[in-house]
Each structure stands twice: as structure tokens, then as C-alpha cells.
Amino acid sequence: MSTNEVEAQLQQIDQVIAQFAAAHDLKPTPPQPEPAQIDRRAFLQRGAATAGAVAIAGTLQMFMARRAEASNGNAHGRGRVGGFDTDIGVVPSPYGEPVPTLDETTGLPLLGLPPGFRYWSFGWTGDPLYPAVPGLVTPPMHDGMGVVREIGPLAILCRNHEASAGTSFLNGALQYSPGAPGGNTNLVFDRRHQKWLLSWPTLSGTVRNCGGGVTPQGTWLSGEETLGSTTDPADPTRSFPHGWVFDVPAIGTSNGKPIRAMGRRNHEAAAVDPKTGVVYLTEDGSPGGFYRFTPQHRHDYQRGGKLEMLKVMGRPNANLQGSNPLGGGGAPYPVPAGAPLDVSWVEIADPENLIAASNFSQGLAQGGAIFRRPEGTAYRDGIIYFVCTDGGRSGNGQVFCYDIEEQQLVLLYDAPSQNELDNPDNMIVTPRGGLLFCEDNSGSPSYLLNGVSTERLVALTRDGRIFTFAQNLVDFGGGTYSRPNNAVVFTGNQRANEWAGACFDSSGEWLFANIQTPGITFAITGPWRSGPL
Amino acid sequence: MLRSPRTRLLLLAVAATAALSLAMYGWRQAEAVAAVAAPPPAPSTVTPAPATVAATSPPSPAPLPEGWLAPPYSSEVREAIDAVADLGDPAALDDVVELADSVTALNAAQRTDAAPRF
Numbered sequence: 001m002s003t004n005e006v007e008a009q010l011q012q013i014d015q016v017i018a019q020f021a022a023a024h025d026l027k028p029t030p031p032q033p034e035p036a037q038i039d040r041r042a043f044l045q046r047g048a049a050t051a052g053a054v055a056i057a058g059t060l061q062m063f064m065a066r067r068a069e070a071s072n073g074n075a076h077g078r079g080r081v082g083g084f085d086t087d088i089g090v091v092p093s094p095y096g097e098p099v100p101t102l103d104e105t106t107g108l109p110l111l112g113l114p115p116g117f118r119y120w121s122f123g124w125t126g127d128p129l130y131p132a133v134p135g136l137v138t139p140p141m142h143d144g145m146g147v148v149r150e151i152g153p154l155a156i157l158c159r160n161h162e163a164s165a166g167t168s169f170l171n172g173a174l175q176y177s178p179g180a181p182g183g184n185t186n187l188v189f190d191r192r193h194q195k196w197l198l199s200w201p202t203l204s205g206t207v208r209n210c211g212g213g214v215t216p217q218g219t220w221l222s223g224e225e226t227l228g229s230t231t232d233p234a235d236p237t238r239s240f241p242h243g244w245v246f247d248v249p250a251i252g253t254s255n256g257k258p259i260r261a262m263g264r265r266n267h268e269a270a271a272v273d274p275k276t277g278v279v280y281l282t283e284d285g286s287p288g289g290f291y292r293f294t295p296q297h298r299h300d301y302q303r304g305g306k307l308e309m310l311k312v313m314g315r316p317n318a319n320l321q322g323s324n325p326l327g328g329g330g331a332p333y334p335v336p337a338g339a340p341l342d343v344s345w346v347e348i349a350d351p352e353n354l355i356a357a358s359n360f361s362q363g364l365a366q367g368g369a370i371f372r373r374p375e376g377t378a379y380r381d382g383i384i385y386f387v388c389t390d391g392g393r394s395g396n397g398q399v400f401c402y403d404i405e406e407q408q409l410v411l412l413y414d415a416p417s418q419n420e421l422d423n424p425d426n427m428i429v430t431p432r433g434g435l436l437f438c439e440d441n442s443g444s445p446s447y448l449l450n451g452v453s454t455e456r457l458v459a460l461t462r463d464g465r466i467f468t469f470a471q472n473l474v475d476f477g478g479g480t481y482s483r484p485n486n487a488v489v490f491t492g493n494q495r496a497n498e499w500a501g502a503c504f505d506s507s508g509e510w511l512f513a514n515i516q517t518p519g520i521t522f523a524i525t526g527p528w529r530s531g532p533l
Numbered sequence: 534m535l536r537s538p539r540t541r542l543l544l545l546a547v548a549a550t551a552a553l554s555l556a557m558y559g560w561r562q563a564e565a566v567a568a569v570a571a572p573p574p575a576p577s578t579v580t581p582a583p584a585t586v587a588a589t590s591p592p593s594p595a596p597l598p599e600g601w602l603a604p605p606y607s608s609e610v611r612e613a614i615d616a617v618a619d620l621g622d623p624a625a626l627d628d629v630v631e632l633a634d635s636v637t638a639l640n641a642a643q644r645t646d647a648a649p650r651f
Binding site: 130131132149151152153154156188190192193195197198200201251252253 | 607609610612613616617620622625628629631632635636639
């Protein structure tokens with residue numbers, strides 16, 4: 001084939017192509033730019049190298065932080081307790097350090113959250129409740145809270161109010177005592193439309209409803225943290241002893257009747273073992289005990305049950321309060337942190353204290369263990385976690401694990417300083433397996449953020465990292481803030497007030513939490529899956 | 534240039550292959566464009582089987598309980614019902630109506646009972 005022949009055939013091919021393109025309205029592909037300066041493989045290699053460098057740097061930073069912390073005396077020795085690494089140290093937040101974030105509802109910078117997180121406030125103290133009865137408003141002192149039921153996109157929460165002075169905010173079947181201001185309100189949040197819808201009263205006439213716990217049957221156990229009594233303002237001869245747990249439903253209202261068999265004491269929180277229905281209960285006392293209640297009927301606590309207090313086998317009245325002398329401690333923890341203690345349970349035969357002085361004294365007489373302000377508690381995978389707010393070597397808090405099957409108690413964490421963890425109160429196990437603590441400094445010197453006492457949500461991950469997830473930045477300064485249809489005037493710096501009521505919905509996309517004073521509830525969402533909570 | 538018969542043959546083969554590929558590409562493109570631009574087919578005289586329609590259509594909302602938008606429901610409660618009604622889940626709808634009825638009953642009770650204490 002000659003050159004001319006080849007060129008002729010090439011021209012013919014060009015013509016065929018041109019005719020085909022014209023017939024189908026095809027345009028020639030514009031000239032492509034020069035291949036990128038870095039091809040895909042090189043890009044991936046470079047990206048992997050960058051990611052690797054970042055990961056190594058991050059790991060190194062965490063490692064160094066943990067080593068530095070360990071050198072300050074926080075090393076418990078390597079091991080695992082309740083699924084958690086006991087070599088615990090402070091790290092930067094894996095979600096990013098909290099930054100002042102505006103409330104989607106009010107536009108106020110109420111919280112410090114990691115970048116990408118958003119929140120909606122609702123149910124401020126004094127906000128109208130449903131039904132729209134004049135004067136029926138949200139009680140103060142928001143405390144423990146849980147997601148008790150979900151209906152499609154709606155999350156129903158039950159919220160405690162730790163009010164102690166005043167009279168009942170609503171009468172009717174839901175009321176226990178006319179002379180007590182505490183109780184519960186339920187709230188509905190539409191997760192799809194990111195909108196709070198309503199809240200209504202569900203329990204009234206109680207005192208200091210502090211912590212609580214969600215039951216497997218979708219109710220909320222609301223505990224009174226008091227041993228006092230109130231009287232009916234209209235009839236002072238009618239006296240109402242307090243210190244009970246009440247069962248509050250997700251829909252409707254409670255019957256205002258205490259679960260007497262769960263005992264009368266300074267109740268805090270509850271966690272239910274879903275396998276057995278046994279309820280584990282903390283007592284916010286210094287000293288205080290750790291209890292369990294085995295109900296006759298796991299869905300109806302009013303039918304009674306057996307109340308018991310934890311005892312360390314072979315160590316009568318084991319002092320587990322920690323070495324800090326404040327609050328009655330002062331004794332070294334009896335075994336190295338991380339070492340298990342075998343436990344048994346002693347029965348509290350008189351849970352209503354009709355004859356005995358107290359639940360605690362009954363347990364103590366039988367060798368029950370002594371803790372220092374047991375408060376928040378939560379269940380996950382056969383383990384009951386609970387905190388002692390003021391316990392430990394520094395008085396800044398302890399975290400215990402109780403293995404239900406092994407019947408062993410282990411001290412997982414003993415906060416070395418307020419900078420690391422400042423008096424944990426309510427706590428939860430997060431969807432991705434971490435622990436999240438609501439700080440409540442209870443009047444002790446608190447963590448300072450830029451020189452200002454600030455309470456935080458602090459997280460502990462399964463691999464032993466502890467970090468600040470969120471900050472309370474509620475500060476009205478010298479000004480005031482008022483809300484529609486709300487007579488309360490909000491003012492002053494509220495940053496040192498406790499977090500409370502942290503709880504996740506079942507999707508793991510929404511965290512709900514309270515700032516107790518001035519009393520605000522938040523729905524928080526963001527890139528949760530990018531971190532360990 | 535192109536003095537070697539082998540080179541010329543090779544070049545011709547490459548050119549032919551490229552042309553064929555381009556032609557195929559163009560044909561597919563034209564076919565795709567034609568498919569998009571084609572007018573809708575004339576209405577068929579055959580009615581699709583209901584099962585086919587059900588399988589490809591989103592679930593239709595469950596029938597609402599009679600009186601679900603009854604006047605006693607406030608705007609907040611209606612909003613809660615609406616949020617669930619969109620799902621078309623009868624069980625969820627039952628639950629939210631139970632919620633709506635309970636708070637509405639509380640409302641009614643509070644309006645008829647003695648004034649609450651504060």
C-alpha cells in the first residue's frame with residue numbers, strides 16, 4: 001500500500017466519521033487539558049501519605065498527652081475494665097475543640113461545641129407548658145432526662161426538675177404532695193424537621209427529682225434526692241414523706257404514687273438490666289450506697305420486690321470513697337484501681353424505714369460498702385457503670401463498673417484533677433460505646449476556661465482517651481434576656497452551673513442535655529460518627 | 534514519512550479501530566439522546582397490573598382515624614400528628630394519636646378542674 005493509498009483511506013475514514021457525527025449532531029470533544037500534574041494513583045498515594053502523617057501525628061499527640069498525664073500520676077496500669085482501657089489520659093477532642101456555637105432557636109451563643117455541631121434550645125424555665133393553662137409553666141432546675149419512647153421522627157423525653165422549695169406546680173392525679181415543687185415534664189422533639197413541638201407535666205408534688213433512668217418498657221424512673229417531708233398547705237396535718245422513686249410514662253401522666261419497695265433515701269439515678277429487669281440504683285449520700293431492686297413483676301414496680309445493698313466480699317463496710325479526706329473519705333482505695341472486688345448483696349428488709357433509721361444504716365449493719373455520692377449510672381452489655389461525684393483521691397470523681405454476671409466491682413477511673421474531670425454527675429454510655437459525663441462541681445473549685453468557671457460534657461473513650469466534648473457558655477453578662485410568654489428574666493453568668501440529663505436517641509444522631517440553671521434543654525446533632533461517642 | 538508498508542498498515546489499523554470506536558460511541562450517544570427526547574409512548578390499552586404499581590410506588594399513607602383533625606387538637610399536637618402521618622405507618626399513627634389524645638385529655642381536665650397550684 002502506497003502512502004497515497006493510505007492517506008486516501010484515512011481521508012475516507014475521516015469523511016465517514018464527519019458524516020456520522022453530523023447526522024447525529026455530535027460535536028468533537030474539546031481538547032483535553034494536559035494530564036493533571038498528579039495522576040490518580042499519585043494522588044491516592046499522596047493522600048494516603050498525608051492521612052498517614054496526620055494519623056501518626058494525632059496518635060503521637062495523644063500518646064504524648066497520655067504519657068504526660070501518666071507521668072502526673074494518672075496511670076492505673078494497663079488493662080481493660082468493663083471494655084475500657086484503664087490507661088487513661090487527656091487528649092484533644094477527636095471531634096475538634098469546642099467553639100462558641102449559636103443556638104438555632106435563639107441565636108445566642110449558649111454552648112461550646114465541636115465544629116459542625118448544631119443545637120436547638122427549648123423548655124426554658126418559665127416557658128409555657130401544654131396544656132395552655134394560665135400560669136402553668138416549665139418548672140426550674142432541669143436535671144436527669146431520658147428518651148423514653150420514639151414514634152417515627154418524634155422523640156419523647158422525660159425530664160426531672162430538682163426543685164425543692166415551693167408548692168406543687170400542678171394538681172390532679174399526677175401529684176404526690178401539694179406542698180412540693182419538683183416533678184417531671186415530658187417533651188416531644190421532631191428529629192426530621194429539627195423542631196421542638198411541645199412539653200407537658202407528667203409528675204408533680206415531689207422534691208428534688210435529681211437523676212433517673214429509662215426502663216426497658218419505655219418509662220422513666222424519677223428519683224427524689226431527699227429524706228424530708230412536706231405538708232399540704234391547705235391542711236398542715238397531712239404530711240408527705242419524700243425520698244421515693246416514681247414511674248413516669250412516656251405518654252399521659254404518672255399516677256403520683258411512689259414505688260415504696262425501691263426504698264426511701266437520697267435517690268439519684270437508676271439503670272435497668274434488660275435481661276433480668278433488675279434495677280440498679282445509686283444513693284446520693286456521703287456516705288452513700290449502691291443498691292439493686294429485683295421486682296416481683298418487671299413491668300409493674302408497684303407490685304413490690306426485693307431491695308438489696310452492695311457489699312464487698314471479705315471486706316465488711318469497705319471504704320471505697322477514695323483517699324481525699326473531704327466528705328468522709330480519707331482511706332486509701334483498698335485495692336489497686338482496675339483490680340476486681342467480688343461482691344455480694346445484703347437485703348434491706350425495711351425499705352420504707354418504718355422501723356430502721358435509713359436504708360443505708362440497714363445495709364451498713366450487714367457490712368455494706370461505703371461510697372461517696374454515687375450519682376449517674378447506666379447499663380451496657382452486662383455492665384452497670386456508675387460515678388461517685390465527689391469520690392476518689394482528689395475528690396473530683398470516680399467511675400465504677402459492676403459486672404453483673406461475674407458479680408465484680410472495679411474502679412475504672414479516679415479523676416486526678418478538676419481539669420481532667422470535675423465532679424461527674426449524670427452519665428450515659430454513648431451509641432458508639434464511650435462514656436459521657438455531665439459535670440457538676442457541687443461548689444468545689446471548678447475547671448476554668450479562659451479564667452471562667454465552666455462546666456463541661458466530658459467524654460471517656462474505650463481506648464482510654466478523655467476529652468472535653470462541650471462547654472456551658474450560658475452567660476448573659478450584665479444584660480438580661482427575656483423570652484416570649486415567659487415572665488422569667490434571665491441574667492448573669494451561668495457557666496459554672498451543672499450539665500444534666502444527657503441522653504441519646506436510638507439513631508445516635510441526637511444528644512439531648514440540660515443546663516440545670518437557668519434551666520434550658522438542648523437537642524444537639526452533628527457529625528457524631530466522625531468520633532468515638 | 535509512512536514509507537514502511539508495515540508502519541502504514543499499522544497506522545491504518547489504529548485509525549480504523551479509532552473510527553469504529555468513535556462510531557460506536559456516537560451511535561450509543563445518539564441512541565441515549567433519542568431515548569430521552571423520544572415522545573412518551575401512546576397510552577397503552579393494557580392497564581398495568583396493580584401489583585406492579587404497588588411495587589414501584591411509595592407506600593400510600595394509611596387511612597387516618599376518623600376525626601383525627603378534630604378541633605380539640607391544638608396546633609402543636611396537629612404538628613406532631615402530621616410529622617408521623619407522613620410516614621404512612623399505621624402503628625406509628627396509632628401511637629401518635631394516643632399521645633395527642635392524652636395531652637388533649639390533660640388539657641380538657643385542666644380546663645375543667647380546679648386551677649393548678651403554683
